[in-house]
Amino acid sequence: MAESIQAPMLVYLVTGGCGFLGEHIVRMLLEQEPRLRELRVFDLHLSSWLEELKTGPVQVTAIQGDVTQAHEVAAAMAGTHVVIHTAGLVDVFGRASPKTIHEVNVQGTQNVIEACVQTGTQFLVYTSSMEVVGPNIKGHPFYRGNEDTPYEIVHKHPYPCSKARAEQLVLEANGRKVRGGLPLVTCALRPTGIYGEGHQIMRDFYRQGLRLRGRLFRAIPASVEHGRVYVGNVAWMHVLVARELEQRAGLMGGQVYFCYDKSPYKSYEDFNMEFLGPCGLRLVGTRPLLPYWLLVLLATLNALLQWLLRPLLLYTPLLNPYTLAVANTTFTVSTNKAQRHFGYKPLFSWEESRARTILWVQSTEGSGQ
Numbered sequence: 001m002a003e004s005i006q007a008p009m010l011v012y013l014v015t016g017g018c019g020f021l022g023e024h025i026v027r028m029l030l031e032q033e034p035r036l037r038e039l040r041v042f043d044l045h046l047s048s049w050l051e052e053l054k055t056g057p058v059q060v061t062a063i064q065g066d067v068t069q070a071h072e073v074a075a076a077m078a079g080t081h082v083v084i085h086t087a088g089l090v091d092v093f094g095r096a097s098p099k100t101i102h103e104v105n106v107q108g109t110q111n112v113i114e115a116c117v118q119t120g121t122q123f124l125v126y127t128s129s130m131e132v133v134g135p136n137i138k139g140h141p142f143y144r145g146n147e148d149t150p151y152e153i154v155h156k157h158p159y160p161c162s163k164a165r166a167e168q169l170v171l172e173a174n175g176r177k178v179r180g181g182l183p184l185v186t187c188a189l190r191p192t193g194i195y196g197e198g199h200q201i202m203r204d205f206y207r208q209g210l211r212l213r214g215r216l217f218r219a220i221p222a223s224v225e226h227g228r229v230y231v232g233n234v235a236w237m238h239v240l241v242a243r244e245l246e247q248r249a250g251l252m253g254g255q256v257y258f259c260y261d262k263s264p265y266k267s268y269e270d271f272n273m274e275f276l277g278p279c280g281l282r283l284v285g286t287r288p289l290l291p292y293w294l295l296v297l298l299a300t301l302n303a304l305l306q307w308l309l310r311p312l313l314l315y316t317p318l319l320n321p322y323t324l325a326v327a328n329t330t331f332t333v334s335t336n337k338a339q340r341h342f343g344y345k346p347l348f349s350w351e352e353s354r355a356r357t358i359l360w361v362q363s364t365e366g367s368g369q
């Protein structure tokens with residue numbers, strides 16, 4: 001990516017660019033990447049907000065497409081310099097079948113890699129997940145861990161299985177020759193639980209609290225710490241990696257980085273209250289109101305009901321054995337690898353991330369967003 005003083009020359013493609021994280025990446029690229037000439041936004045479902053971006057100095061091209069269709073991916077990628085592959089099926093509730101999750105997350109990623117090789121796109125940034133590491137189903141805590149911390153990785157659920165396999169494919173592809181003979185440079189980012197404007201589960205908890213006359217009920221002990229990261233900082237890390245990959249290919253190629261910022265370590269529910277509290281909700285109980293064995297029973301019942309009802313309807317409650325295990329296991333990251341390798345520092349402070357998220361939650365009330 002040679003620096004051009006005269007005219008911006010780079011073409012980027014963001015897969016999943018209309019999703020929760022994807023939208024932030026798209027907007028961040030337009031704000032923070034002065035060398036951008038064209039930004040292609042590739043998604044299964046295109047959003048209407050893309051239209052307003054088309055009036056700016058950078059050419060924004062919306063491409064409706066499916067990552068599971070190799071020819072659609074290759075056609076969209078022809079002539080691009082960098083691809084940020086964020087499209088994915090995020091499902092830990094049983095909404096999609098394991099086969100569909102595999103097709104989108106694994107086959108879709110393989111298609112992106114092959115398209116890089118075929119079209120000569122040299123830089124690939126992949127949005128992986130903390131779940132590639134854990135929490136494992138044995139409930140082992142990962143406490144302030146970094147990219148080198150030993151941890152017993154046990155995958156059973158289709159979503160983490162698919163993210164782990166896709167990440168492996170991306171890392172193994174580093175160094176493959178792309179069209180024109182140059183080596184492919186890849187790297188994977190592993191966000192913990194992302195929060196911020198557009199976070200649907202946060203919005204769902206808010207609505208549930210409103211329905212319960214301003215109350216939510218504690219289910220998880222306050223001592224179980226959960227790693228969370230603000231969406232703006234996750235987007236910023238993607239933009240920075242994409243920018244630095246060429247200059248630091250030897251160091252960054254084939255590497256994984258946890259996505260982190262200065263958000264406080266708290267339990268999942270206490271962390272959500274940082275935003276929902278100022279919006280008028282209160283978390284009832286200093287300890288879980290139900291004993292853990294009862295939660296396990298309810299989660300198991302939900303899984304059984306989901307299986308029984310599947311021929312008739314999709315029953316996908318928030319609580320199932322997997323989500324309970326994740327919510328109930330400490331998983332926090334403490335690392336500076338991204339700072340050491342490519343100078344990452346969070347763009348948004350915790351105070352700013354919190355304020356922006358609160359504003360967004362407040363704006364969703366009754367708005368149907």
Ligand SMILES: NC(=O)c1ccc[n+]([C@@H]2O[C@H](COP(=O)([O-])OP(=O)(O)OC[C@H]3O[C@@H](n4cnc5c(N)ncnc54)[C@H](O)[C@@H]3O)[C@@H](O)[C@H]2O)c1
Pocket residue numbers: 015016017018019020021022042043044045065066067068086087088089090104108127128129130163190191192193194195
């Ligand atoms: N949300 C989190 O807490 C979190 C944490 C870690 C990693 N991630 C990863 O970040 C990425 C984005 O997640 P998100 O939370 O923004 O999810 P999201 O569902 O909001 O966004 C995913 C986007 O991908 C698109 N997409 C899905 N299937 C597609 C297909 N077949 N072809 C093209 N586009 C398709 C969707 O339409 C959507 O716009 C995912 O890869 C996810 O695994 C998310």
Ligand SMILES: C[C@@H](CO)CCC[C@@H](C)[C@H]1CC[C@H]2[C@@H]3[C@H](O)C=C4C[C@@H](O)CC[C@]4(C)[C@H]3CC[C@]12C
Pocket residue numbers: 090092129130131192193194201219220268269318319322323324326327
């Ligand atoms: C027991 C309930 C009482 O309030 C709380 C259930 C909360 C769960 C639904 C969520 C707890 C942890 C979340 C996951 C975590 O933040 C990390 C993730 C990684 C990412 O790649 C996808 C989303 C998720 C799996 C996220 C999903 C929701 C939780 C399990």
